[in-house]
Amino acid sequence: MSSAAPGRPGRALEGMVVLDLGQIYNGPYCTMLLRQLGAEVIKIEPGGGEPIRWRGDGTTVSQAFNLLNGGKQGLELNLKSAAGVELFLRLVAVADVVVENFAPGVMERLGLGYDRLEEANPRLVLASGKGFDSASRHKDLRAMDITVQAISGMMAATGFEGQPPVKSGGAVADFIAGTHLAAAILGALVQRERTGRGQRVEVNMYDAILPTLTSNIAGYLDSGGTAPERVGNRHGGLSVAPYNVYASADGWIAVLCMRDRHWQTLCRLVGREDLLADESLATPRGRVEAIGRVDEVVSAWIATLTTAGALKLLQEGDIPAAPVRRLREVIEDPDVRERGMLVEVDDHGRPGYAYGSPLRLGASAPVAPAQAPDIGEHNGAVLSRLLGLTEAEIEECRRRGAW
């Protein structure tokens, strides 16, 4: 399926076809990234659409769907029918990648286990996004973002000591797993260039979220298990201080001192030159041991300033800091719009939104944002272009219950 001529930049995945059985966030984000690298992504849904379409009252589609599915081709298929499976396997034969994040065992029950797909196309990469390994003790837990955040320690590590565990406000388990899944697919495609063969790849959300807790895990291991479980806005491993979010006169600001010179500058800024002579505060470990006192020094100073005022002084002193911005400010940030990370698109006559790609490749032409498909919107176009079916043959598929 590789149509780009050698020497011509084109796009990284130009000519590649991805069959996308993804649902909600994990699978669809993975295929969004692949589309933005130049692949053609065919979003395959059953008659009722994938579960994210069921949100709201069933008559409107949330922008959550539009954001992740822009520019994909919409193909309705009933994979519980023989005709649907047959058509899917014909598409597999001409595809490069299949992505699915169904519950465990669904593909096998549909008769679409890896063996059958590999038989249809030995060059195929089958990518499965799961919650847990099929041999895991946790394999019977339903893997959604919130359940994986609960069982993985992410919630235990988020929030303030002595207060309830908190879910990370982003769907971090879903998205970090979907990003890993894209990386696994791309790794398999690199390997395919040399071996000529595809393979099965899998990413489990439980595995993908673990490394994000490196500060906390290291804090636990380094302290012999005595480190506190959650530390609010302090450093997850309590390895750095100051490192916190401080209340200003009109908001909140994050400040950290990675290096001793940041601390020294800060002492001067806040008018506490006396602390420079305190040797117990001269090292990262010393400041962590006195973390309450250190935070108080910063808090007392920032409380007297506006966020913008504090930020200006901290930046002049080259001390890492950033305002805690409201979601509204982020969504309306001209930077986000101008870089194409969040753009308005026409959604079948309604206003829609699409994401741009965080992956910026200098020699791979960017892919324009586009509207997300309606269910089955491109059945005719996809089947005629990829399989060469005539109108009569397409109608015959429909009649036989392929969708």
Next chain:
Amino acid sequence: MSSAAPGRPGRALEGMVVLDLGQIYNGPYCTMLLRQLGAEVIKIEPGGGEPIRWRGDGTTVSQAFNLLNGGKQGLELNLKSAAGVELFLRLVAVADVVVENFAPGVMERLGLGYDRLEEANPRLVLASGKGFDSASRHKDLRAMDITVQAISGMMAATGFEGQPPVKSGGAVADFIAGTHLAAAILGALVQRERTGRGQRVEVNMYDAILPTLTSNIAGYLDSGGTAPERVGNRHGGLSVAPYNVYASADGWIAVLCMRDRHWQTLCRLVGREDLLADESLATPRGRVEAIGRVDEVVSAWIATLTTAGALKLLQEGDIPAAPVRRLREVIEDPDVRERGMLVEVDDHGRPGYAYGSPLRLGASAPVAPAQAPDIGEHNGAVLSRLLGLTEAEIEECRRRGAW
């Protein structure tokens, strides 16, 4: 550098060489993933080591360093010396990938901008992990995990309404950006197989974190900006109810009803069949509108049960749920150990830890976990193997100040 014979599985990146200038989490996690796909990763550090080594009191190395750098080759280089730059460029000529997540402009100041690297090796992929685009309004903000969580809306979206913003307990901005960076590199390597040329790729943390907020962004857009900014442990877009973390008699448990049938089963479980007749609670939207009442029904029931007891009943009813586990339980989870996600390794005679790979490729042989290098531990071995330098030539490099 591709030594795997066609048809032989080997490893996805077998024979590839990655020069790793990464620091802290973002770059080093990216190269950890590349190593686990079979690449040789050479961790290049200045005399004092990369900043993560400075944590603690300077005599011990945190497990945070070991976890991300296992199995990399340690090369000490002084890139501020002409001899160091010269040696680095000779390595670039035989490498496939360079990864760096320095502050903006550092590579250029070292005389190692993309033009110079491309000249040394047109097949090279130069991967840069940054906080913001070089043209961004935010480009002067120092991009660390906490500052990016602050400015990106992640903190605004985490925590309870009316209470302070909360940092996600995982370093999600660093790790999701590092994972995207690995995907961008792999995309560029796929493209190189067809064009024969490398390219520059970049991932900005600010871009990479945005899609994780899809529920919240969609909630904002769908509601015309009236959705609450943070909603504790409820669904980020307030699109699903019940969806929360509930206190049990001995802990916390996450429960959600994705489908109407989950809600129906739950009503029976909690002995509130009367609610089945309440049409206002029959749709997702209806339950969200009555979210306080819905949460109370679930809370009252779960408070009477242990976490394990509630989980058992919910699982029997096929209702998605999971216990909120303590970090200790995760770190000591035999599942995590047996799957090789967190394993003990010998660290130069001390106890060390290494991560396994969330990327599981069926036809790419796994890479064994190994200890992280000391600074410059492999100078001799790397320079002799990759550049063919003799002992005398290596000594001459050292004498000229290359390290």
